[in-house]
Amino acid sequence: MSLMEISCIFPVTDIKKTACFYVSKLGYKAVEYLECKEAHICLYRDKTEIILLQAQTKNIFPNRELYGYGYDAYLYTDDQEKLEKEFLEKGVKIVKPLNVTDYKNKEFVIEDIDGRWIAFGLKIKD
Template sequence: MVTRLLQSHSIFPTLDIEQTAAYYVQYLGFRAVPYLDAQEPLICLYRDDTEIILTCSRGQRVIPNRELYGYGYDAYFITRDQEQLEQELAAAGVKIVRPLMNTDYNNKDFVIEDIDGRWICFGIKQNG
């Protein structure tokens, strides 16, 4: 079977892309590359093999999925080292809204809340 999908990037609209980028750099260990003079201003955030693209929401506040639909995360990032990552983020002052646990859908993950109120999950499917 040919692999056609390689990676995924999350796109996060935000009221203040510079403030959100600074949060991700300071607390989550991302590196920011701004393209603020582009026709569509954005900041790309990089950590390991993950990229988040911040865009301007043009005055619209971020409404997390749990508010819009009653449940759900705004992004899910795959990681094999959940314990270490959770400890790192907690030590940095990131708000952990659900600690590391095994889910009823056979994932092991934890959830944070970012500066814009998004719930972001970090985890992976368990074998079996």
């Protein structure tokens, strides 16, 4: 037995607007399940999945606002330079440019349309 994959689940205030951002700016494909009992949109890019849920509240609070620090998701990629360039060309807000962290990850961080910080990186091998 092993764990296979993980999906990020993001409650959002405007599910269609957030899905549009992920499709147009981050290159995801959207599959809508808006007629289901628990309406949601699944976003797919390569081996990642993000599930958007329509929040029943007016405000969304990213981890750094709730807890004082922290990203809302960490997605692994082996070509950070290419991905960061792609996002910059599409006008995505980069809040931390590509660098090597003190915990030895090569990463950059974006801010999505809802204020979430999402890191893209990978551990540097010794």
